[in-house]
Amino acid sequence: MENTCSVEPKAFINERQGSIIASGKSRANIHCADDSLAGSVSQRACVYCGARVVLNPVTDAVHLVHGPIGCATYTWDIRGSLSSGSEMYRKSFSTDMKERDVIFGGERKLAVCIDEIVMKYHPPAIFVYSTCVAGMIGDDIVAVCKLASEKHGTEVIPVESTGFSSGNKIVGYRAAADALLRLITPKDGVDVKKTKKLNFLGEYNLGGEKWLIEGYLQEMGVGINVAFTGDSSVAALKQAPGASLNLVQCTGSMHWLAMRLEEEFGIPSMSVNFFGAENTAESLRRIARFYDDEEIIRRTEILIEREMGRILPGIRWYKEKLVGKRAAIYVGGAFKAVAIIRQLRELGMEIVLTGTQTGKPEEYENLSNLLDEGTIIIDDANPAEIEKFLIEQKVDVMAGGVKERVLATKLGVGFVDHNHDRKECLAGFDGAINFAREVYITTCTPVWGHIRSPFNMEAADGSHDE
Amino acid sequence: MVIGVIVMLECIPRKAIDHTVGKINPAKTCQPLGAMYAALGINRCLPHSHGSQGCCAYHRMALTRHFREQVLASSSSFTEGASVFGGAANLKTSIKNIFEIYNPDIIAVHTTCLSETIGDDLSTIIKQSEVPEGKVVIHANTPSYQGSHITGFSNMCRGIVSYLAESDGTQKKNRVNIIPGFVNPGDVREIRRIVEEMGVESVIFPDTSGVLDAPLTSRYEQYPDGGSRVEDIRDSGNSKLTLSLGSFASDAAASLLQEKCGVPGIPLKLPIGLKATDALIMALKEAFGVAVPRSLEIERGQVIDTLIDTHHHYQGRTVAVFGDPDTVIALTEFLLTMGMVPKYIITGTPGSLFEKQIWEMLAEVGLTDCRVKADADLLDLQLWIRESPVDLLIGTTHGKYIARAEDIPLVRVGFPIFDRAVHPLMPIVGYRGCLRLIEQISNTLLERRDRDSTDEDFELVL
Structure with a gap:
C-alpha cells in the first residue's frame, strides 16, 4: 500500500502537465482556470448547465429554455432535488428553436411561449435561460423578459447563460446568482421583515437532505428561512433578505451570492459542511455559537451526542470492512472533494487521487494541504488520465459523477455517485451511514470475486487487485 | 404518494389552452446525440462534437444513462473566440490532439447549432487538417434546430456512406448491407443472428453491439471490440443489396449508397413485430434465393x-x-x-x-x-x-x-x-x-x- 508516486505524475498531453500535480511535491499552482483543450474528452459542461443546476430546484417556477430542443431535454429533471410542494420544476419547457428562428430571430417566439405558459400555469416566476444559439444570433432575452413581466405582472427573469461564453460551470453559477438576486431584491415599497431565521445557501435537497438538516436545526431551536435553492418556492425566496445568517454549503455555486447578500442586506455568512458525522457536528456547534443562546447550545449538544451514539456502531461496522481500502475522488467542485476526503478517512480509507472540474487555485492549495504527500491532484481530468491513475494507484473505490461510473466499474473499481444527480441522502448523521453503506456495497460486492472467468485462468491478468 | 399525484395533476392546465409554439415535456432531443450514437457504431471511432463542450457532455451523459456504458467523445471546446472567428482552428487542433492522445482509427465529426450558425465549412476544414496515414476523419452536418436526434442519426449514417463506401466497379458480391437504425445493441445482435440463420453474408452499419453492451473484464478498453469495421463499410459499395430498416433513420444512407455505388436498396420497417420480421426474412429470401431455416x-x-x-x-x-x-x-x-x-x-x-x-x-x-x-x-x-x-x-x-x-x-x-x-x-x-x-x-x-x-x-x- 505504497501511497507515494515514485515519479512526477505524467500527463498524456504536454499542455495538460500543469493541470496535474502530486500533493506536497510541487509548489507550482495547478492550472485550473485554463479553458479545456480542444479535442480532449473533457468532463466539463457549459454555462447553461451551471445556471440550471442552481436554479432548477426552485419548485414552483417555470424553467423555460430559449434554444433548440436539446438544451431542455438533457436537463429535464437534472437534479435529484425533492419538493414538498409544487412539481412545476419537473416539467421541461423549451422554445424549440427551429431554423427560421435562427435566421429571423427567436424573440417573438419566446414572447409567445411566455404568454402561453402564463395563461396555462400562472407561475409565480419564469426563469428564461439563454443558450448558445440564442446568444449567437443576438436575441435580446432581457428585453423580452422585461416586456413580458410588465404585460403579465409576474416575474419573468432572464438567465444569461449562453453556453459558449465559457467552458466552465462557474460562470453559469454566477448567472444563476444574478437571476436570484433579481428575484429576491425587494421591489420599491416592499418591506421584508427581519427574523432570527437563517438562509441555507448551496443546499439542493438532494434525497431530502435539506429536510434532514432542517430537522436538526428545528430541534436546536433555529429555523430555516429559505434554502438556496432546494425545495424553495418563489415566495419563500423573496423572504431571503429577512434572514439573520447565511449558511453556505456548496462554495462553488454560492460563494458570490453570499457576498452579495452580505453587501446588500447585511446578512453575515458562515461556511458549513454537512457531509460526514464529524463535519455535521462541527457545523451545528458553530451555528449554535452564532446565536449565542445557552438553550440552543444545550439542545445542540444533546442532539449531537444522541445522533453520534446512534450511528457510531454502524460506522464502526463499515469501517472494519473498509479500513485500508484505496479511494479516488473526482467531483465537480473542491467543496465536495474536501467533504468526501474527510468522510472516507472516517471510514479508515486512504485517498490516493483527487480531482475536480471547477476548482479554484486557493481551493487546490487547501486540498493539497489536506491530502497525504504524493496524493495525485488533477484539474478537469479526461478519461484517459482517470483510467491511468485508477490502475496505477490500485484504487478500490471511486466517488464521482455519472460520466465516471462506467469507467471505474469496467476496471473493477467500485463506484459511489456523489454528484448533483444522485438520489441518496448523504448529508447529516443519517447521510454518514448512508454514505458508508454506499461505499461498502460497491467496494465489497460479491460480484468482484467473479470477474475472472474460470475457463482460461493462465490467460487472465486482470488489473483488479483482490 | 397521494400528495405527489395531486400535485402532478395540478401541473397540467385544467382546461385546454393554446399550445402553439415551443415544447412542454419534449419527446425528442437534438441531432448531435443521434450522430454521436451512430458514430459509436463504427469500430475504433471517436465521435467528435464541433461546438461548445456542454453539448458533448450532455450527449455522453444521456447515452451513458441509457446504456450504462462508458461513452467517449471529444469536443472542439468552443469559447467566445471560436464563436466570433469561426471554429476552424479548434477543429484542426482537436483532430491533431485526438489522434495523438486517443489514437482512434476514425474520427466522426458532427456539428452543433453553434458551429452551424457560425457557418463552419467542415469539408474544407477536414481537408486542411493533418490526418495521420491510415486514419480517417468523416463528418455530418447536424444542426440542432432541425429535426431531432433521429435526423442526426440519419445524417451521420449518410455521412458514413458519403466518406467511406466505395464501389470498385466489378460484379457485386453476394452480400447484403443492413442499416439497422437507431436501435439498442441487443437489437443489432438479434438482426445479425437472423441474417446469419438465413445464411446470408452481411455488412451491418452502424453496429453498436460490442461497443455499448461490452462485457466487464476488469480491463478497460477505450475502444471495445465492437462496431462496424471501416474496411467493411468501404466494401459495402460492392454489396448486392441494402436493406434500410426504418425510413427516418436509415433511408437516406441507403439512397446515397444506391446513387454513389449503384447498390439497390429496399426500405423496410424496423423489424419489430411479426409482420415486420416476416418482411425482413422474405426480403432476404427473395433477394438471395435462400431457404428460410426450420429454426x-x-x-x-x-x-x-x-x-x-x-x-x-x-x-x-x-x-x-x-x-x-x-x-x-x-x-x-x-x-x-x-x-x-x-x-x-x-x-x-x-x-x-x-x-x-x-x-x-x-x-x-x-x-x-x-x-x-x-x-x-x-x-x-x-x-x-x-x-x-x-x-x-x-x-x-x-x-x-x-x-x-x-x-x-x-x-x-x-x-x-x-x-x-x-x-x-x-x-x-x-x-x-x-x-x-x-x-x-x-x-x-x-x-x-x-x-x-x-x-x-x-x-x-x-
Whole structure:
C-alpha cells in the first residue's frame, strides 16, 4: 500500500502537465482556470448547465429554455432535488428553436411561449435561460423578459447563460446568482421583515437532505428561512433578505451570492459542511455559537451526542470492512472533494487521487494541504488520465459523477455517485451511514470475486487487485 | 404518494389552452446525440462534437444513462473566440490532439447549432487538417434546430456512406448491407443472428453491439471490440443489396449508397413485430434465393402460439404509444397484430410521413377514432389522455410522469430509458423481440389487474 508516486505524475498531453500535480511535491499552482483543450474528452459542461443546476430546484417556477430542443431535454429533471410542494420544476419547457428562428430571430417566439405558459400555469416566476444559439444570433432575452413581466405582472427573469461564453460551470453559477438576486431584491415599497431565521445557501435537497438538516436545526431551536435553492418556492425566496445568517454549503455555486447578500442586506455568512458525522457536528456547534443562546447550545449538544451514539456502531461496522481500502475522488467542485476526503478517512480509507472540474487555485492549495504527500491532484481530468491513475494507484473505490461510473466499474473499481444527480441522502448523521453503506456495497460486492472467468485462468491478468 | 399525484395533476392546465409554439415535456432531443450514437457504431471511432463542450457532455451523459456504458467523445471546446472567428482552428487542433492522445482509427465529426450558425465549412476544414496515414476523419452536418436526434442519426449514417463506401466497379458480391437504425445493441445482435440463420453474408452499419453492451473484464478498453469495421463499410459499395430498416433513420444512407455505388436498396420497417420480421426474412429470401431455416419457422410459430395463449389479456385494450418514429411505426403495426387499439400515437420528430404511415395502418383495420401527431410533445399526449384515458402507455422513461399523474401503467420501450436497466441487451426486434414485447405488455396489464382486484377477485391462475 505504497501511497507515494515514485515519479512526477505524467500527463498524456504536454499542455495538460500543469493541470496535474502530486500533493506536497510541487509548489507550482495547478492550472485550473485554463479553458479545456480542444479535442480532449473533457468532463466539463457549459454555462447553461451551471445556471440550471442552481436554479432548477426552485419548485414552483417555470424553467423555460430559449434554444433548440436539446438544451431542455438533457436537463429535464437534472437534479435529484425533492419538493414538498409544487412539481412545476419537473416539467421541461423549451422554445424549440427551429431554423427560421435562427435566421429571423427567436424573440417573438419566446414572447409567445411566455404568454402561453402564463395563461396555462400562472407561475409565480419564469426563469428564461439563454443558450448558445440564442446568444449567437443576438436575441435580446432581457428585453423580452422585461416586456413580458410588465404585460403579465409576474416575474419573468432572464438567465444569461449562453453556453459558449465559457467552458466552465462557474460562470453559469454566477448567472444563476444574478437571476436570484433579481428575484429576491425587494421591489420599491416592499418591506421584508427581519427574523432570527437563517438562509441555507448551496443546499439542493438532494434525497431530502435539506429536510434532514432542517430537522436538526428545528430541534436546536433555529429555523430555516429559505434554502438556496432546494425545495424553495418563489415566495419563500423573496423572504431571503429577512434572514439573520447565511449558511453556505456548496462554495462553488454560492460563494458570490453570499457576498452579495452580505453587501446588500447585511446578512453575515458562515461556511458549513454537512457531509460526514464529524463535519455535521462541527457545523451545528458553530451555528449554535452564532446565536449565542445557552438553550440552543444545550439542545445542540444533546442532539449531537444522541445522533453520534446512534450511528457510531454502524460506522464502526463499515469501517472494519473498509479500513485500508484505496479511494479516488473526482467531483465537480473542491467543496465536495474536501467533504468526501474527510468522510472516507472516517471510514479508515486512504485517498490516493483527487480531482475536480471547477476548482479554484486557493481551493487546490487547501486540498493539497489536506491530502497525504504524493496524493495525485488533477484539474478537469479526461478519461484517459482517470483510467491511468485508477490502475496505477490500485484504487478500490471511486466517488464521482455519472460520466465516471462506467469507467471505474469496467476496471473493477467500485463506484459511489456523489454528484448533483444522485438520489441518496448523504448529508447529516443519517447521510454518514448512508454514505458508508454506499461505499461498502460497491467496494465489497460479491460480484468482484467473479470477474475472472474460470475457463482460461493462465490467460487472465486482470488489473483488479483482490 | 397521494400528495405527489395531486400535485402532478395540478401541473397540467385544467382546461385546454393554446399550445402553439415551443415544447412542454419534449419527446425528442437534438441531432448531435443521434450522430454521436451512430458514430459509436463504427469500430475504433471517436465521435467528435464541433461546438461548445456542454453539448458533448450532455450527449455522453444521456447515452451513458441509457446504456450504462462508458461513452467517449471529444469536443472542439468552443469559447467566445471560436464563436466570433469561426471554429476552424479548434477543429484542426482537436483532430491533431485526438489522434495523438486517443489514437482512434476514425474520427466522426458532427456539428452543433453553434458551429452551424457560425457557418463552419467542415469539408474544407477536414481537408486542411493533418490526418495521420491510415486514419480517417468523416463528418455530418447536424444542426440542432432541425429535426431531432433521429435526423442526426440519419445524417451521420449518410455521412458514413458519403466518406467511406466505395464501389470498385466489378460484379457485386453476394452480400447484403443492413442499416439497422437507431436501435439498442441487443437489437443489432438479434438482426445479425437472423441474417446469419438465413445464411446470408452481411455488412451491418452502424453496429453498436460490442461497443455499448461490452462485457466487464476488469480491463478497460477505450475502444471495445465492437462496431462496424471501416474496411467493411468501404466494401459495402460492392454489396448486392441494402436493406434500410426504418425510413427516418436509415433511408437516406441507403439512397446515397444506391446513387454513389449503384447498390439497390429496399426500405423496410424496423423489424419489430411479426409482420415486420416476416418482411425482413422474405426480403432476404427473395433477394438471395435462400431457404428460410426450420429454426426461424419454429421461432415464428412460438410467437403465434404465445399470442394465442395471451391474447385475452390485451386484445381490445387501448394504448398510447410515443417515441422515435421508426420504432413507433413498427410497434403500432405489432399492436394491431395483437388486437390492441393504439388510440394515441405520437413522435417528437417532425415529418408528415409518420402520420401518413400510421393512418394507413389504422385505416386497414378500420380504426378511425385515434389521434396521431408528429412533432408532438408529451403535454399533447397527456391532455388527450386526460380527455379520454387509455389502458396502457408505451414509451420512454419520460412517460413516467404521465403514468403516475394519470395512473396508467407504462411499458418502457425506446430511447431514452434512464430508470431501468438491462433493456439495451434485450432485443425487441425479430421473433424473440415479439416474445419480449408480449411478455412486457401482458405482464404489465396483469400486474395492474392484480393490484386493482378486490380480495374476491384475486386469482392464482390468470
